[in-house]
Structure formats: C-alpha cells, structure tokens
Amino acid sequence: MSVTLALLAAVVAQAAAPPPYQIESMRVRFTHFDQRGRGYQSAAGPAGTPGSEQLTVEQPQAEVVARIGERVTERVWIPMDVVTAASPDHSRYNRPITDDPPDAISTASRRNVAGTFDALTTYHVDRDTDLGFRTAFHIEEPFESWAFGLGVTRSMAEENTVLDANVYQVLDWFDRFKIDGMRQARSNRSTTNLNLTLTQVLSPTTVAAVSYGGTLQLGTLANTWSTVLLSDGARGEERLPRERWRHALAARLAQWLPWEGALKVSYRIYVDDWSALANTGEVTLVQRLFAGLRLRASYRAHHQSAVRFFTKAAAPDGAGYRTGDSDLARFTAQTVGGGLTWDLSRAGVVSDVHVDLGYERYFRTNDLTVDIATCGFGLLF
Amino acid sequence: MGLALLAAAVVAGVVGGSGACVVVPQNRRKHLADPMMRFEEDALDAHRRQKFYTTREAAAGGDGMPAGGGCGCQ
Numbered sequence: 001m002s003v004t005l006a007l008l009a010a011v012v013a014q015a016a017a018p019p020p021y022q023i024e025s026m027r028v029r030f031t032h033f034d035q036r037g038r039g040y041q042s043a044a045g046p047a048g049t050p051g052s053e054q055l056t057v058e059q060p061q062a063e064v065v066a067r068i069g070e071r072v073t074e075r076v077w078i079p080m081d082v083v084t085a086a087s088p089d090h091s092r093y094n095r096p097i098t099d100d101p102p103d104a105i106s107t108a109s110r111r112n113v114a115g116t117f118d119a120l121t122t123y124h125v126d127r128d129t130d131l132g133f134r135t136a137f138h139i140e141e142p143f144e145s146w147a148f149g150l151g152v153t154r155s156m157a158e159e160n161t162v163l164d165a166n167v168y169q170v171l172d173w174f175d176r177f178k179i180d181g182m183r184q185a186r187s188n189r190s191t192t193n194l195n196l197t198l199t200q201v202l203s204p205t206t207v208a209a210v211s212y213g214g215t216l217q218l219g220t221l222a223n224t225w226s227t228v229l230l231s232d233g234a235r236g237e238e239r240l241p242r243e244r245w246r247h248a249l250a251a252r253l254a255q256w257l258p259w260e261g262a263l264k265v266s267y268r269i270y271v272d273d274w275s276a277l278a279n280t281g282e283v284t285l286v287q288r289l290f291a292g293l294r295l296r297a298s299y300r301a302h303h304q305s306a307v308r309f310f311t312k313a314a315a316p317d318g319a320g321y322r323t324g325d326s327d328l329a330r331f332t333a334q335t336v337g338g339g340l341t342w343d344l345s346r347a348g349v350v351s352d353v354h355v356d357l358g359y360e361r362y363f364r365t366n367d368l369t370v371d372i373a374t375c376g377f378g379l380l381f
Numbered sequence: 382m383g384l385a386l387l388a389a390a391v392v393a394g395v396v397g398g399s400g401a402c403v404v405v406p407q408n409r410r411k412h413l414a415d416p417m418m419r420f421e422e423d424a425l426d427a428h429r430r431q432k433f434y435t436t437r438e439a440a441a442g443g444d445g446m447p448a449g450g451g452c453g454c455q
Contacts, residue, residue: 160405254418
C-alpha cells in the first residue's frame with residue numbers, strides 16, 4: 001500500500017512539474033533585395049566613371065524561441081544572405097595565393113553565401129529583472145566573425161518604466177586583398193558596442209523610448225577591395241583610419257489611435273569622428289482592418305554628410321586617408337513602404353498564426369535604388 | 382564625445398523624470414499591449430531593416446540593437 005502511494009505521489013509530482021523544454025514560437029522570413037546604382041568605389045564600369053553597384057540579395061531567416069524550465073528562455077536564430085557581387089567569391093582554401101582575382105573585382109557576377117548562428121539566452125532573475133547572454137558565429141568565404149554580449153533589462157514602476165542596457169563585442173577575421181585582386185594576408189577588426197534604452201509608458205495610449213548607442217571600431221576598417229577614382233582616371237586603393245567612434249541618439253513614440261490604429265514616429269541623430277553627421281526620421285501608420293488583419297504604411301527620410309576624406313577624384317600621388325564609397329558620401333535617402341499583417345488566433349494547438357507581406361522602395365540622391373520584398377510566417381504556441 | 386554627454390543627460394533626465402510620470406495600472410494598458418503598438422512588430426523584420434540600413438548608410442546604433450561588425454564602409 002505504501003509503495004503504491006509512493007508511486008502515485010511520484011506520478012503526481014511528475015505530472016505537476018513544469019515542462020523542461022517548451023517551444024514558444026517558430027518564425028521564418030524571406031526577403032529579396034534588388035539594388036541598382038553607381039558608386040565611385042566600384043571599378044565595374046568604364047574607366048574614369050562611377051562603377052556599377054548592381055546586386056541582388058536573397059535573405060532567408062529562421063528563429064525558434066523555447067522556454068527551458070521556469071527561468072530560462074532560449075532564442076536560436078539563423079539568418080543567411082545569398083549576395084551577388086557584394087564580397088569576393090574567392091575561397092583561400094586550397095588555392096595558391098596568386099589565384100584569380102576576387103569576383104567583386106573581376107566580373108561582379110557570382111554569388112557569395114553568408115550565414116550566421118546566433119543564440120540568445122535570457123535568464124529571468126525575478127519578476128522585474130532579466131539577464132541576457134548572446135553569442136553568434138558568422139561565416140562567408142573570405143570572412144569569419146564571432147560576437148558575444150551581455151545585457152540586463154529592469155522593469156520599474158509596475159512595468160511602466162523599462163531600462164535596458166547591453167554591451168556587445170564583435171571580432172572579424174578576413175582576407176586582405178590588393179585592388180588588383182592579389183590576396184595579401186589575413187587581417188582583423190574589433191567592434192565594441194554599448195546600447196542603453198529607456199522605455200516609458202506616458203498614458204494608457206502612449207509609450208515612448210529613448211536610446212543611445214555607442215560603437216568603437218578598431219583595426220582594418222576597409223573591405224580592402226574598394227577603389228578610389230584618381231584625378232588622372234586611374235584607380236587607387238581606399239585608405240581608411242584604423243579607429244572609428246560612433247554615437248547615435250534616438251527617440252521613438254507610439255500612439256494608439258481611437259479608430260483601431262497606431263501611429264509610430266522616430267527620430268535619430270548620428271555623429272562619428274570621421275565627420276559624418278546624420279539625421280533620420282520615420283513615421284509608420286498601422287490600421288486594423290478587421291479581426292487580425294492590419295495594414296501598414298511607412299515613410300523614412302535620412303540625410304547624412306560625407307566623411308571628411310571622401311573624394312571623387314583623389315590626387316594620384318596623394319597621401320593620407322581617402323574613400324570614394326558612395327555609402328560614406330553626402331546624400332539624402334528616402335524609403336516608402338507598406339504591408340499587410342494577418343494574425344490568426346487560436347488555430348488548434350497553435351495560439352497564433354502570423355503571416356505578413358511587405359514591400360519597400362529605398363532611393364537616394366547619389367544614384368542608388370533598392371526594391372525590397374519580404375514575407376514572414378510564424379507560429380506561436 | 383559631446384553627443385555622448387548629451388545622450389547621458391537625456392537618459393538621466395528621462396530616468397529622473399519618469400518618477401513623476403503617472404503610473405498606468407496594468408488593467409488600463411490593453412491598448413499598449415496590442416501588437417500594433419510595438420516599436421518593432423517582428424524581430425526578423427527588424428533585423429532585415431537594421432542590416433539593410435547599417436550596410437548602406439553612415440548611421441548605426443541608437444535603437445537598442447547591437448551594431449554588427451563589418452567594415453568601415455559598412
């Protein structure tokens with residue numbers, strides 16, 4: 001009898017124990033980027049003129065979030081990029097050092113595949129405090145990267161105030177090339193990033209957040225194959241400083257609208273010690289059409305100054321820093337977009353099925369246009 | 382450095398000022414809990430947006446998300 005009771009107690013205890021591992025959500029997303037334009041850093045074009053920046057990117061992503069016991073949440077995320085002409089499709093493995101030049105320098109037509117494994121473990125210390133630990137590995141043919149970070153999130157005033165602080169360290173190792181495609185050696189860089197975010201409920205229909213992000217980059221900051229157009233029509237190598245301090249301050253606000261909508265606005269100012277100054281504003285309007293179907297429209301404007309050593313025609317015998325990279329030039333960029341989101345609640349064992357479709361067009365004043373199509377699918381258990 | 386000090390001042394001001402904000406009880410926050418009100422509705426969508434802009438513009442960070450590695454040209 002006592003044995004039976006002991007067994008029964010054990011079974012009851014087992015049944016009452018929390019599940020050791022429970023999937024909370026699974027998401028996948030696919031995005032297609034189609035870019036066209038010309039930039040002075042690209043040699044893919046007639047001599048003496050900006051080269052092509054044409055490329056396409058296919059970007060699949062997958063994410064699984066699981067709860068482990070009472071205190072731990074694990075997020076595993078795998079983003080990939082299949083890019084044409086973005087990086088040299090030039091493996092160093094089993095090839096002599098004087099092999100063919102990198103693809104981005106020669107034909108700019110092949111594909112480069114980049115993948116990342118990213119894991120974030122969140123430990124719920126108590127009702128108001130979470131600790132996060134993150135590590136990530138990234139690999140593409142001439143480039144490897146390792147990132148790790150720590151973060152803390154603290155809720156206060158009955159969760160009306162949330163303070164988030166995190167720090168990340170990224171280490172990159174990659175092949176260094178001459179602009180004629182000759183591979184020289186391995187090189188590296190370090191990126192240290194600090195983020196502080198304060199989110200505050202302002203009313204039953206308004207929430208706001210302010211964020212600061214500081215970043216220090218050290219090492220070889222050029223990709224090493226970008227070129228600079230010289231005043232005699234030839235091309236020379238890009239030369240960048242080995243240190244860069246970057247600061248950004250952002251403010252965001254979300255306002256509930258009485259006709260089942262939401263308005264979100266944001267503003268960001270950015271400055272760095274290469275003399276780049278940027279202002280970015282964005283507004284998004286979301287409208288619930290019926291049940292879980294929502295319509296989204298957004299507009300974003302960005303203006304930045306050029307870094308102090310940007311040039312379109314460098315002196316052939318000039319010393320010092322120089323770049324012709326169109327991303328480091330002065331320009332104004334705009335993004336217009338829209339999308340549909342559909343949340344189907346309580347479909348069997350799944351508490352929510354999420355589907356969304358979106359399209360954006362990015363265009364800017366120094367000859368770059370990108371069309372972006374994205375679709376996402378998620379299951380919340 | 383000036384901007385860093387400005388950021389610290391703003392954060393300190395908001396933290397200090399938040400104590401004076403009205404505390405909205407949980408039972409009055411149903412609109413705030415709506416997915417529409419999230420600054421980023423989907424983490425994967427937020428990633429593709431962040432990566433797109435940080436690889437094409439001289440502006441990274443400030444949104445509470447980690448800035449990636451990558452070259453100075455972004």
